Amino acid sequence: MTRALLLPFVWLLDFVAYTGRAARFFVRLCGLGIASLRRPRLVVDQIHFIGNYSLSIILVSGLLIGFVLGLQGYYTLRRYGSEEALGVLVTLSLVRELGPVVTALLFAGRAGTSLTAEIGLMKAGEQIDAMEMMAVDPVARVLAPRFAAAVFAMPLLAALFSAFGVLGGYLVGVEMIGVDPGAFWSQMQSGVDWLDDVGNGVLKSIVFAFTVAFVSLFVGYEARPTPEGVARATTTTVVSSSLAILALDFILTALMFSST
Amino acid sequence: MAEFLALDSVRFGYGSRVILHDVSMRFERGKIVALIGGSGSGKTTILRLIGGKLRPQAGRVVFDGRDVHALGRHDLYRLRRRMGMLFQFGALFTDLDVFENVAFPLREHTDLPEEMIRDLVLLKLESVGLRGAARLAISQLSGGMARRVALARAIALDPPLIMYDEPFTGLDPVGVATIARLIRRLNDAVECASIVVSHDIEDTFAIADYVYLLAGGRVAASGTPDEMRASADPNVRQFLEARIDGPVAFHYQAKPLAADLGLPA
Numbered sequence: 001m002t003r004a005l006l007l008p009f010v011w012l013l014d015f016v017a018y019t020g021r022a023a024r025f026f027v028r029l030c031g032l033g034i035a036s037l038r039r040p041r042l043v044v045d046q047i048h049f050i051g052n053y054s055l056s057i058i059l060v061s062g063l064l065i066g067f068v069l070g071l072q073g074y075y076t077l078r079r080y081g082s083e084e085a086l087g088v089l090v091t092l093s094l095v096r097e098l099g100p101v102v103t104a105l106l107f108a109g110r111a112g113t114s115l116t117a118e119i120g121l122m123k124a125g126e127q128i129d130a131m132e133m134m135a136v137d138p139v140a141r142v143l144a145p146r147f148a149a150a151v152f153a154m155p156l157l158a159a160l161f162s163a164f165g166v167l168g169g170y171l172v173g174v175e176m177i178g179v180d181p182g183a184f185w186s187q188m189q190s191g192v193d194w195l196d197d198v199g200n201g202v203l204k205s206i207v208f209a210f211t212v213a214f215v216s217l218f219v220g221y222e223a224r225p226t227p228e229g230v231a232r233a234t235t236t237t238v239v240s241s242s243l244a245i246l247a248l249d250f251i252l253t254a255l256m257f258s259s260t
Numbered sequence: 261m262a263e264f265l266a267l268d269s270v271r272f273g274y275g276s277r278v279i280l281h282d283v284s285m286r287f288e289r290g291k292i293v294a295l296i297g298g299s300g301s302g303k304t305t306i307l308r309l310i311g312g313k314l315r316p317q318a319g320r321v322v323f324d325g326r327d328v329h330a331l332g333r334h335d336l337y338r339l340r341r342r343m344g345m346l347f348q349f350g351a352l353f354t355d356l357d358v359f360e361n362v363a364f365p366l367r368e369h370t371d372l373p374e375e376m377i378r379d380l381v382l383l384k385l386e387s388v389g390l391r392g393a394a395r396l397a398i399s400q401l402s403g404g405m406a407r408r409v410a411l412a413r414a415i416a417l418d419p420p421l422i423m424y425d426e427p428f429t430g431l432d433p434v435g436v437a438t439i440a441r442l443i444r445r446l447n448d449a450v451e452c453a454s455i456v457v458s459h460d461i462e463d464t465f466a467i468a469d470y471v472y473l474l475a476g477g478r479v480a481a482s483g484t485p486d487e488m489r490a491s492a493d494p495n496v497r498q499f500l501e502a503r504i505d506g507p508v509a510f511h512y513q514a515k516p517l518a519a520d521l522g523l524p525a
Contacts, residue, residue: 092327133311134341134413136368 013156025139029096032137033151034142042141046149053111054157061106062099062161065170074177083173084183088191090169090235091162095192095201096257099162101249104208107154108241112216115146115236119220120230128221143217150213158205200256208245208251215241227248264289264453265310265421270319272305281477282319289420292447292454294464296499297474299406303457304348304354306474307423309496310338310455311343323421324432324465344414344452348429350406352398357386359394365416376467384412388442403434408442421453422446428460436460440467461500465489473499 036043073089122128122142131138166188173179192198216237224232268353272280278304282295287293310322312328321328322432323339330396331339352361362381366372372380385391388408401409405428416423421507424443428436440515444467446480465471465485473496475482480495481488488496518524 019332043340125350127353129313130345130347130353132313133343133345134365135337135370136365137337141368172294256494 016056020219021222025221026195027178028139029147029214029217032140033141033148036144036148039145042145043148043152044147046134047153048223050078050111050115050149051128051153053114054153055160057106057110058103058161059164061102062094063168065098065102066090066094066160066165066170067172068168068170069165070169071176073246074173074179075235078105080175083179085187085191086169086173087166087177087184087186087188090173091159091166091188091192092197094162094165094169095198097201099158100201100208100246102207103158103161103205104212104245105242106149107157107209108212108216109238111150111153112212112237112241113151115213115216116220116223116234117230118231119143119217120223120225123221123223124225124227126232135230139221143221147213147217150216151209152228154209154212155202155205155211155247162201188236196256200252204249204252204254211248211249212241263287264323264324266320267306267309267319268322270306270309270316270321272302272309272314272316280309282415283474284319285472285479287421287453287455288448289453290325290451291469292456292467294441294468294471295455295457295474296461296464297480299459301474302477303474304425306343307425307455307457310423311340311345315495323337330513336466336511340422341417342419344417346407346410346414346422346424346427348426349356349403350410351497352401352406352410352413354398356398357394358390358396358398358401358436361398361409362416366411373411381412381510384416385409387415387446389438402435406429406440407413407431407435407439411439411442411446418450419452419501420450421455424454424456424458426457426459428458433480436463440464441496443467475499 070086071087073093074083077083077085078088097245119128119142122138125201127137128142131141170181174181174184219233219237219240223229262287267285269285270280270283271278275499285293285423295306297303298406307316309324310328312321312331315329324342325425326339328336328339353364353367356364359381362384363377363379366377366380370377382391382394385394390408390412392404393405398406398409411427413452420470425442427439443454443456444450456464456468465488468485471477471481471483471488475495481491481493483491491497503509514520
């Protein structure tokens with residue numbers, strides 16, 4: 001009976017301890033991530049690795065989403081006789097929202113799970129322990145370069161996603177449906193602000209990059225070193241990252257675009 | 261020769277579950293000390309305590325005059341550079357090849373030029389008979405080869421202490437004999453202190469200078485291999501003769517079976 005009454009407090013204590021550990025880990029990763037730039041080879045290798053993991057899925061997804069935006073945008077704008085605004089609609093949708101958010105979600109599913117599984121399996125195979133026994137800090141040597149690489153790679157991937165999305169919108173809207181190409185590009189140029197739209201989109205993707213990289217690495221590092229533990233950690237990475245991305249997107253959108 | 265490593269009245273456990281009670285041990289350079297005992301008797305825990313991966317609830321671990329658990333993170337890492345450890349299944353880095361695995365500690369802890377690292381790695385691999393396998397991927401190695409590569413990596417910085425966690429597990433007889441001979445040869449060549457955790461009585465006794473038998477979280481018996489073989493201690497007899505029951509019970513502690521099955525006592 002007493003045990004049942006105490007259970008909520010035990011959970012609360014566990015939650016507070018877990019949150020505290022996560023916060024300390026995040027601060028440590030940020031510090032060591034910067035320090036890892038002193039060994040650029042490690043970071044560049046990981047950018048290459050993580051970027052390669054995600055590049056094809058990001059480009060294809062960007063193009064397909066651009067196709068859909070082109071079609072849906074055209075059908076909606078045609079009702080109001082504003083087909084020429086297709087360029088600006090596609091571009092704003094991509095650089096403000098879809099580029100950073102969908103890239104982050106795809107990145108979490110593709111590279112994030114891979115990072116979690118890699119770290120979890122290194123734990124299960126005693127590689128993390130071996131590194132510690134060799135007086136090498138695994139967070140500094142293994143996790144921090146991956147963190148820095150993910151933070152660099154994701155905004156670049158988001159930019160490529162948006163660029164391929166615009167290309168997709170152009171192919172469908174201009175080449176397939178016949179929207180005037182001059183209007184498509186000129187409305188885009190005049191309707192998209194570098195700082196307010198592109199800049200805020202880049203800022204969003206940087207925030208999402210920190211989030212996904214941190215969640216993937218922390219969950220992997222905390223995983224139980226068993227097959228079941230690694231499997232569970234991989235799922236947790238996708239679920240937690242996705243929810244965090246969507247929640248942060250709402251908050252950032254409210255802060256960034258409320259006055260426009 | 262003066263003791264190089266000592267455990268003084270070490271107690272360790274997880275919560276209320278005690279793993280080690282008041283364990284004291286001595287290790288000297290140039291000697292191979294074997295830790296034997298059943299599964300869960302605390303052998304690997306002792307290695308983790310020596311490496312500072314676990315903290316004792318009471319007692320001290322003194323390595324070359326320094327209390328391991330009184331050190332801060334920085335000093336502990338410096339101390340670990342003087343320890344080599346061979347993990348049960350090698351714990352090799354699967355994203356690196358054989359050469360890079362052995363080079364790893366050298367690259368992390370020294371500023372040696374690349375040519376010197378190359379020479380040192382090839383010499384270490386030569387000492388375990390795998391110079392020709394330098395460019396193989398870890399997935400291409402057999403269990404015995406992986407253990408030898410891990411051994412080459414453990415001795416890369418010529419540590420004065422090498423710990424072997426179940427070095428013979430899962431190896432065929434040739435692999436066991438090879439690893440056993442290498443442990444003895446390396447120990448004699450570099451005059452290091454060697455600690456071998458093992459279940460394999462014959463091969464361990466063949467190379468060990470001294471043996472500690474752990475049972476129930478305590479040092480149940482200790483002595484040279486010959487003294488252990490001659491011992492009448494029931495713990496030693498149970499372990500050496502592989503008796504199912506003895507001082508270490510076959511059944512894990514539980515209430516009576518009848519009570520568990522809901523039958524009248």
